[in-house]
Every structure is written in C-alpha cells, then in structure tokens.
Amino acid sequence: MDFQLTEDQRDLQQGVRELLAGRFDREALRDLADGPEGPVLDRELWRELGAAGFFALRLPESEGGVGLGLPEAVLAFEEAGRALLPGPLVATHLAAGAVEGAATGDTVVTAVDSSGLVPWLDAADVVRGDAAGAVPVRSADPLTPLHRAPARPPAAQDPVAVLLTAAEQLGSAARSCETAVTYARERSQFGQPIGAFQAVKHLCAQMLVRTELARAAVYAAAVTADPAEIRAAGLLADEAAVRGARDCLQVYGGMGFTWEADVHLHLKRAWLRSELGPSAGAVEEEWAAAL
Amino acid sequence: MDLTYTEEEEEFRAGLRAWLADVLPQLPPRPDPTDWPGRRAYDLGWQRRLYDAGYAGLHWPVDAGGRGATPTQHLIYLEETERAGAPYVGANFVGLLHAGPTIAAEGTAEQRARWLPPILRGDEAWCQGFSEPDAGSDLAALRTRAVRDGDHYVVTGSKIWTSHAEVADWCELLVRTTPVSEDVPKHRGISWLALPMDAPGVTVRPLRTLAGSTEFAEMFLDEVRVPVGNRVGDENDGWRVTMVTLSFERGTAFVGEVVACRRTLGALAAEARKNGRWDDPVLRRRLGRLNVEFNALWRLTQWNVSEAQRTGGVPGTGGSVFKLRYSHARQELYDTAAEVLGAGALDLDHEWVLDRLSSLSYTIAAGTSQIQQNIVAERILGLPKGR
C-alpha cells in the first residue's frame, strides 16, 4: 500500500496549477465576475486546455489521449476547482472520445443534470441529455449561466461526473481554507492579527479537517472507482467546500459580504456543484442500506 | 496512489490471521472490568503470547527487540487483531506505546536492556505520570519536584488521571529538576524518570470515573527516592525526550478503534432493523452518514500511514487532524446507539451504554479538542500564537 501521490502525479498537479495560474489568474476571474455582459466562455482557453490534455486525459493513447486514469483526472479537476475555472469542464471531459472535437477543446459540451439544471447551454456546441423545454435561470453563480429543463424521472448519474465534481469541490475547499488563513494573518484588530484569536483559529482548523477528510475520501474513490465510495466522497467534498466558503466568509468579516472579495464566488459555485449529482439524503440512505 | 497491499504485506496478513484463529480460542475468559489484578494478568498474558509468536513490539526498532515492521504492517496487525476480536493492549498501553519507545530512542544500552525486554515479554506494566492537578493542557507547568541527593533524586508532588496506576510496575514520570525562573522557561528544567511504583512514599488513590469504574488514579509522591540512573535523557531535557515519545505514533494510533467502530455501526443497523427504529428515516440517514464518515476515516488512516511509511516512520501532521474528527465521530456513533436503543439507552448492562460513557473522554484525553485545534491552526496552518 502506498496511498500517497506518486512523483508523476505531483508533477501533473504542479503542471496544471501553473497552467491555470498563467492562463486564468485572479484578474481573469474578476473580469468575468465584474464584466457587464456576464460570463463568456473563453474558447481560446478551452482549446489550450485541450492541447494540454485536460479533456483527453483518460483517453487511451491509441485514440490520441494522454492515457492516464481517474486519480490523475481528479488531481487536474481539483486544480480547476481551486482556480474556480468556469465552463462545463466535467461534461466536456466526459465527452472526449465520444463527441467530435471535445478532446481537443474545439467543441464545448454541456450536459443536462438529473436535477434539470443545464450549465452553459447557450455557449455549448453540443448538449448531452434532453434539454427540450429548458428555460434560462437568473443564475446565483455569477460565473455559471444556467438553464433549467423540466424535471424528469431521476436517471442514474455517471459516477465519473460525480467524482470529478467532488474533486473540484475539494480544490475549492482547500482554497477557501488558504484564503481564510492568509487573511487571518494580515488583518489586525485589538492590536493583533485576528488569526491569533482562538475563535478564528478554530474555524480555520475545522476547515482543514473537513478538507483533509474529503481529500482522503476523494482520492480513495478515484483509486477504487467504486460508485458508492464516489458518491460518499461527493457528500464529504460538498460539505468541505460549502462550509469552508461559509467559514472563510466569516473570517473575512464585512469584507466577506462584498462582491469584491472572491469568497462568495467560491461559495456560490460550491452551492451549484452540490446541487448537481446525488442528494445528500440519497447517499446517506444508500450507505445506511449497505450496513 | 495505491491502495492494494503488496504480496509481502498479504503474506504477513495471512500468517497473522492463521495464528489468531489458532490462539484466540485458547484464551482464558475475560476478567470482570472491576477485577484489576485479573485484568493485569489477562493483558500481560496476551502480551506473552504475542511475544512467543514473534508479534511483540512489531513497530519497535529491531535493535530494541522489536520487529521493525513498516507502518503498513503495523496497520495490518491492528486491523486484523481487532477484526478477530483479540484482546486490547490494555495495561500494556503505556509500556508498548509511550515509555518503551521513549527508552528505545533515548535510553542508554543498560536502560534498554533493563526495561525493554520485560515490556515485550509481558512481565512488567507501565503507567504515565504526566498530568498534575495544576498542569493538564498546560503540561509544561508541572510542579512535581525532584531534588538531587547524591545518586538519587528525591521526588515530591502529585500526579492525576494516571491510567492503570493501580496495576503498573513502573511509571514514566515527568518531574521538575530546575525551578522556573527568569532564565529557565517552563519547558526547560523538566526531566524524565522511571519510577518504580513500589518505592516507599508512592501512594495511589483510585479515582472513580463517570462510568463508575476506577480506570485512573491520583498519585502522591512523598520524598520518593529514585536512582539517578533511572533518568532517561539528560537532566532538564525531559520535555524533548517526551516529545520523541509522542512522535512515535505514525498514524496508527486509532486503527483498531476505527475497525471496531465500523463493526459497532453494523450492529447498530442490525438492532435498529430488529426493533423497528429503522423505519425512522432521520435515524437511518444518521447511520448512513456515520458509515460514510468512518469509511473516510479509514481512508484517512491509510493516507497517514502511507505518509509515515514514506518519511521513514516520522509521522506527518495528520495526527491532530485525525484525532479531532475521529473523537467527534466516535461520540456521534454512541449518541446514535442511544437513539437506536431508545429506553434501553439508560440500561448500564448494555455495552453500548458503557461505551457511550467512555466515548466522552475522547475529546479530552491525550490533548483536548481545543488544544488539537490550536495545534492544527498554529503548527500546520501557521497562524500566530495569541497573547
């Protein structure tokens, strides 16, 4: 047993982080959030992601892919979650090999979630699932345009989609924890950094605890590829991301309630990702039945 | 990232399983929890069997008489012994997990030869005399004094919450050898001594826990003479010596308990199905949630153990993170057990009710949750110390 990242996996993690830092930095994020016309899908970035193998990561090399597995995909999506990278990343990744141009990032693919939500419908070239009758929603997440299709009988969700979404949640949770800690070191009140107050310290400590538990669960699910374990990991990752962003907001004080701070962007995306995929209740029932 | 066990690890597991299947039916009946001499004999007897079979001190270094097993083998050992329902480490806890490893790391050749073999063979039991009435979380504030008199220390003071003190032969004792002053901060001036529990001047007074049992005790030391040769490490260097002990944990501290919790969870579900409470969706979801939680805690254990394995046995920072979540989950488990039991939750004859009571100590013993959160915030996240 060696349940730690291999050197290659570390390199991949670092590589994706650097690519995103160079190509989708804070300024790019804020331009999208603050732009007058709402979020626009950056097609050029999409093709660059394609060229870097983001979408073709798990395609066999014989089919022009990178030939890597779920653990590597999870690491890449974790980085996307950290950077709050917008777009229907999971749907396009899943379409690689099945939809012409998805692997290279030339075709943008979205999917209808079992909840009826369809992200990025207008920007996508291809929609998987039945989006008939979908109406636009004034999206709570400023970086994700949404449509809503009429409710349909719940369909089985692709476990890989659930896993990659969980990986994004994990990245977001880790980022919120780091953001809170950085702010807690810099902001002073009562003559000392607020991070010296235990009430603040303990919020941050619990953010880390939730993140690390979710990390072990998500990584293990990537290794076993067991659908039940994937859904359980999703539950913990949702919690780590949503509560992490909430606690980060608290640490930020009034600044946390502003549009200007990035905290709300993480929170709103975490809310959206939690809504995609199976509900907490369904996962808990599944794991109760397994007892 | 690899969760499969190597051939060698699987062989180790198979050998252990076969041995457990053979030896467990031969064990005498478990003693009554209030029968301390009986418990001591039972726990040491189990240790002797481990010793004879070559499993004693599995995780100890070879030159200390151990087997130098990898953290993963230790994980397998703890997992399999718990699965098979083998006895707990019990009265051997401090000897095997604290005092022994400290002596192995910091003791002289003579000290190692004197104290380590009897621990491994199950001849001698140890207890831990660290906490004092006025030094709990702030352990370095301890005041028990040791004054040099020739080749002895004369020790006076009191200790509290000393688990298994009644049946221990030895106590790993922290004492103050140099008083705190402007030049000597509280962490300096502490020394680590091996105290024979039968020395004149040692009085043990059992304390009754909220579970009604006497798991721990007060210990009064009245001018107890301890040979200077019983000091492990340099004089005034006891704080560092103690931290070496604590760092022996290697992520395996709660392996057996997590396995046990998962088994209890299965039993809770079976009981709920039988008594009809299973029909309550709120309870069902709570049980499902705990199943998710303990599965993740198991994965986190594997993660931490793998990390320790990579760093050559030095534990990562995962210990406090794990303990925070695990101690909370364990309390949650037994609160849920009470829900399953309904009115039965007030019946002390049910083992879950006693386990519920003992679970209450998990967020206190070995560093309270507040202290663990301080550690995570300051040492892992790098937040500043408060004033």
Ligand SMILES: Cc1cc2nc3c(=O)[nH]c(=O)nc-3n(C[C@H](O)[C@H](O)[C@H](O)COP(=O)(O)OP(=O)(O)OC[C@H]3O[C@@H](n4cnc5c(N)ncnc54)[C@H](O)[C@@H]3O)c2cc1C
């Ligand atoms: C079952 C059990 C077995 C034990 N066995 C042993 C043993 O064998 N040997 C031994 O030496 N000790 C043993 N202990 C003692 C144990 O280590 C201490 O109880 C523990 O360290 C807490 O110390 P305290 O009880 O003095 O509580 P205190 O330190 O007085 O703490 C009281 C409360 O104040 C909080 N607090 C204290 N300081 C801070 C701070 N800086 N920031 C925030 N909150 C703070 C604590 O979190 C706690 O909630 C045992 C305890 C138990 C419960």
